[in-house]
Amino acid sequence: MNFNAKYEETKKYFEEKLYSLIDNLSISDETLKTAMAYSVKAGGKRFRPVLMIETAKMLEVNIEDIMPFALAIELIHTYSLIHDDLPCMDNDDFRRGKPTSHKVFGEALAVLAGDALLNLAYETMLRGIGGIYKVNASRLLSRFAGYQGMIGGQATDVLSEGKALDEETLNYIHQNKTGKLITAAVLVASCVSGDKYINELRTYGENIGLLFQITDDILDALSTSNELGKTVGKDEKAKKLTFVTLYGIEKSKQMAQDCLNNAINAISDVDDNEFLIELAKYILDRKS
Numbered sequence: 001m002n003f004n005a006k007y008e009e010t011k012k013y014f015e016e017k018l019y020s021l022i023d024n025l026s027i028s029d030e031t032l033k034t035a036m037a038y039s040v041k042a043g044g045k046r047f048r049p050v051l052m053i054e055t056a057k058m059l060e061v062n063i064e065d066i067m068p069f070a071l072a073i074e075l076i077h078t079y080s081l082i083h084d085d086l087p088c089m090d091n092d093d094f095r096r097g098k099p100t101s102h103k104v105f106g107e108a109l110a111v112l113a114g115d116a117l118l119n120l121a122y123e124t125m126l127r128g129i130g131g132i133y134k135v136n137a138s139r140l141l142s143r144f145a146g147y148q149g150m151i152g153g154q155a156t157d158v159l160s161e162g163k164a165l166d167e168e169t170l171n172y173i174h175q176n177k178t179g180k181l182i183t184a185a186v187l188v189a190s191c192v193s194g195d196k197y198i199n200e201l202r203t204y205g206e207n208i209g210l211l212f213q214i215t216d217d218i219l220d221a222l223s224t225s226n227e228l229g230k231t232v233g234k235d236e237k238a239k240k241l242t243f244v245t246l247y248g249i250e251k252s253k254q255m256a257q258d259c260l261n262n263a264i265n266a267i268s269d270v271d272d273n274e275f276l277i278e279l280a281k282y283i284l285d286r287k288s
């Protein structure tokens, strides 16, 4: 299997659907529409929707059945980045190599564009909803993106700033802030399939979620702004507790390798697992 070609093909297919959704929105305020489209079309790896679509294909779920959820998860991810970049949170000027939403449109519009994308996510996910499997998938995505997931992790992260953090709190923050949405990508596909391989995919998702965060911390410490398209070295400057500041680079790399091994082992008996295995390896090797 040519992993890169398959990733790019699925990403392209997904982006066509995403852009068509955004372009066809009927929004009376042109600035709001422009702000929503600006962040949606700013690029990005489309990692979560690609993971969800490929997991669904592996579980023999129809692409039309998974697409509303794939669109929803990317819209949720995009809103979270807009809000995370705001002056009241991470205060970032650049994202994906471009000025952040509030730098272009002002803070009020950035908040509203994020809110609008979040609402659009649920509207899209619920379009054509039917059957207990899809209802369960919707509940899971809502929960994992909310106070028991991404927002919960972000809240603890914000509230921990400047405090001495213990290992348990660091793990809680990362399992939720970054890990839950990534785990949701595989679990939503499993829910829609009628819970096929749900336990194996949960362990896989949790491990690649953690792997994603550890590599993010390593990249923040070692990359240049040009490579990442955002400000780097912020964690150390802000005295933020990260895997790198807590364990150092070498131990963090070892932990990343352990997560990769755990993820691969979890799905070793799952049929047609090649793409998911290659995807886990890609996270470890990623440069942005």
Ligand code: GRG
Binding pocket: 043, 044, 045, 046, 047, 079, 080, 081, 083, 084, 096, 150, 151, 154, 177, 178, 212, 213, 216, 288
């Ligand atoms: C504001 C509710 C709320 C949540 C914010 C996503 C998030 C939670 C914070 C972002 C902080 C951060 C840099 C986390 C590290 C992992 C992460 C989510 C990186 C960005 O995701 P990528 O690499 O981005 O998938 P692209 O640009 O490729 O889409």
